[in-house]
Amino acid sequence: MIATQRASEAIPLGSSVPALTPHAISVSLPTWRDNVGYEEGDKRVVDRMETGYPRFFIHRSIQKLAALCVAKFGRPDELCILLPSPQVAAEGRDFLANQKPSLPARIVEFVICPSLTLPSSPTTPLDSSVSSLSISDAAPATGVDLIELQILLFDKAHWAFAKAFWQHTGDGISSRTAERALSFLGEAPAGVAPDPATGAALEKQGKNATINWKNNRHYGRKTPSISTPSSSTPSFTPAPQRPDPPKRPVEERIADENLTPDLTTYLEERYGRNLPLFNAHLAKHALKRRIAGGLLPSDEGFGAVADIQRGGGDGKKAVREEDVYLYPTGMSAIWHAHDIVRRARRAEGKPEGESVCYGFPYTDTLKILQKWGDGCHFLGRGGPDDVDALAEVCAKAETPILSLFCEFPSNPLLTSPDLVRLRKLADQYGFAIVIDETIGNFINVEVVQFADVVVSSLSKIFSGDANVMGGSLVLNPNGPLYTKLQTVMTSSYEDNYFPEDSVYMERNSRDYRGRIKRINDNTYALTSLLHSRSLRDDSSSSTGKAVKRVYYPRYQTPEIFHQARRTPTLGEGGYGGLFSLTFTSAKASEAFFDNLQCAKGPSLGTAFTLACPYTILAHYFELDWAAGYGVEANLVRVSVGEEDIETLKEWFGAAVDAAEAAVGDA
Structure with a gap:
């Protein structure tokens, strides 16, 4: 049982929630007036904001790393966002290019290894569309001993559009990625005082500039001003410790769970602690197993809760680990769900068609459907009348409807869409159903049977500790579009979930x-x-x-x-x-x-x-x-x-x- 202190009194305005959590995904706004002030840019509030939700408030360590990158690879009139792969960076550049008028941007690839020292000037032309820089005086490394950054540079005046890409897609680098990169560069994480010489140099060159919170709107409307923050938040806190359930012999666990010996031995040896980073692939393996519906020996209540595979029974195939894909955030899973459905339609040589946002959604889901693809029909109440309206939309559409996105249940009204009727329409008209199960969660509800794609924010109840982001996407192996969607995933999926984040997510989700x-x-x-x-x-x-x-x-x-x-x-x-x-x-x-x-x-x-x-x-x-x-x-x-x-x-x-x-x- 967690502590029952009066939390709102213990966590002051602008501090992380929980308090003193360097990678927190929430921030304390304890009064109604504070929340209004946050939205209106009230100086009383914004000057005290140490952190915020990661897609809305770019973590201070990411801001610091971005400022370093701009100082070395950018022009005085440029800003940047940091992305994890060439594919994501290309999507960001295309997003800017598709604005009206088109907004130019360029990409610098920056590979950071331990003991890396930044050069005094870039080794690649500043006017090239894609540049690459790899510097290391260390031996070749793998895993988290190597950070590959994609620096998307653009004019300062276009910050609002780049920030929209960061927020909507959820594909920006994580705060742990930034801290690891900073450590390789010999820099302290934001909020930790560097040594005096380094601090003076940074201040002189303006590298510790950050985006002013006042203009950091959900859909930024203004070009941000620059300010230098101060923070006393510590850089690291230990992972929360949870009680260990009784251990069982490795052989029994292998027999009962059909696990690989490596994973079972690993969990046996490491149970009760975070997994070592070099074994992050095993953390991801365990996460996929949990999301697919299986229990692991390390899970609380092992053997006490029926192990019901998702989507299985009555002759149907159960969801397997191979049907589960991990993403850095829940919104990233939603963005990529939309992307793979679009790709699958194009692979058939057909025009994409419009999507449907069914029921009142989390705000960025609607924005994704509106800003990428052929557009979106919004049926915002999601009741019986909207099912009838959907049928009419499908019947009248010149190009077949591409997909329908809904939540089960919805946020914040907790209404549930009629999945039985929606599935019938999807089968009749050939559109994909994408269900966000974050609110219901896959222990309480079984929505795979109605969906083609199921997405979830693992940052929420699956994690519970509010200190790490993550998302998942599940393909329904029994869905009519499964083969087409799986083919797209085979050719386009890339794992951008930072290893250290997966380790924390695995630890948090055991219970x-x-x-x-x-x-x-x-x-x-x-x-x-x-x-x-x-x-x-x-x-x-x-x-x-x-x-x-x-x-x-x-x-x-x-x-x-x-x-x-x-x-x-x-x-x-x-x-x-x-x-x-x-x-x-x-x-x-x-x-x-x-x-x-x-x-x-x-x-x-x-x-x-x-x-x-x-x-x-x-x-x-x-x-x-x-x-x-x-x-x-x-x-x-x-x-x-x-x-x-x-x-x-x-x-x-x-x-x-x-x-x-x-x-x-x-």
């Missing part, structure tokens, strides 16, 4: 099943309490109530959610750990949020409870648009953690009391 059970139980009990105090509960008077509605699969389209819910459920209800609340007034929602004593910031799926005013953070400049699809401006989204349920009830009960008091004072 994901037990964590999901505890969170399922907590959320079911907590939403029961909150529903009883909402206007939707008829058992008591509505007088003085502040909570308008609880959005949770139990209360939102439950019969449709049950189409894909796994049974028996793991924990109470099996509805997951996310819910949202709306209130009778803006004053009530602000009072609730400000008095809620849990951690507050972006992201979800953490092992600790985390809340945010979702619509303010995701749609502040389009509140009316979001409201048109039922996403109210005063909505509060809550991701429930593993705290003691009585503590959670105390926190949320007190927050509802404050909201009701605010209603009474109105």
